[in-house]
Amino acid sequence: MLLxxxxxxLKNGSIETFKSVVDGDKLLVHFEKVSTVEIDQVMxxxxxxxxxxIGVVHQFPLTLGYTVIYHTSxxxxxxxxxxxxxxxFVTGLVYIAxxxxxxxxxxxxxxxxxxxxxxxxxxxxxxxxxxxGDCDHALRCCRRKAxxxxxx
Numbered sequence: 351m352l353l354x355x356x357x358x359x360l361k362n363g364s365i366e367t368f369k370s371v372v373d374g375d376k377l378l379v380h381f382e383k384v385s386t387v388e389i390d391q392v393m394x395x396x397x398x399x400x401x402x403x404i405g406v407v408h409q410f411p412l413t414l415g416y417t418v419i420y421h422t423s424x425x426x427x428x429x430x431x432x433x434x435x436x437x438x439f440v441t442g443l444v445y446i447a448x449x450x451x452x453x454x455x456x457x458x459x460x461x462x463x464x465x466x467x468x469x470x471x472x473x474x475x476x477x478x479x480x481x482x483g484d485c486d487h488a489l490r491c492c493r494r495k496a497x498x499x500x501x502x
Contacts, residue, residue: 351415352381354392359384363426365415377410423450436461 352364359381366379372388380386392411396404423431423446431451435444451457 351413351418353411353413356387356389356411360387361425363418363423365426365428366412368412377412379412423447426450427452430456430458432458432460434460436463 352360352362352366355361364381364384366381369378369380369386372378375391377389378386379389389410389412391408394407394409396406398404418426428450429452431447433444433447435447448457448459
């Protein structure tokens with residue numbers, strides 16, 4: 351997964367497949383929706399408040415994409431999601447994680463705790479009830495369904 355914006359079509363969170371090392375200092379990676387590109391190492395400099403250098407890191411701006419935090423997943427469309435929800439503590443993060451998956455069959459939830467669910471604002475429910483277009487109906491919210499433990 352790309353860790354920073356490289357271009358208009360290659361952004362932070364873009365998923366790629368590693369292909370090979372090129373010339374010993376570049377990586378050849380394939381981005382499904384773009385093409386195969388070379389990725390160079392980048393240098394990050396950490397500075398103190400006075401502008402002095404604290405440290406320097408040279409690395410490829412990539413990380414393994416088999417696990418990401420909720421915030422990294424924002425804006426992505428993922429082929430499959432396993433949500434580990436046992437320690438959810440911020441309103442909306444469960445939604446962010448679960449809404450990234452393309453098909454409901456590819457969503458697995460682990461550690462769900464009903465006590466962590468924060469009731470939605472009534473206005474948000476009204477907005478969600480409007481038809482917003484075609485989608486996988488299995489991914490629609492639980493509106494008009496019981497929300498007891500047996501449902502979840």
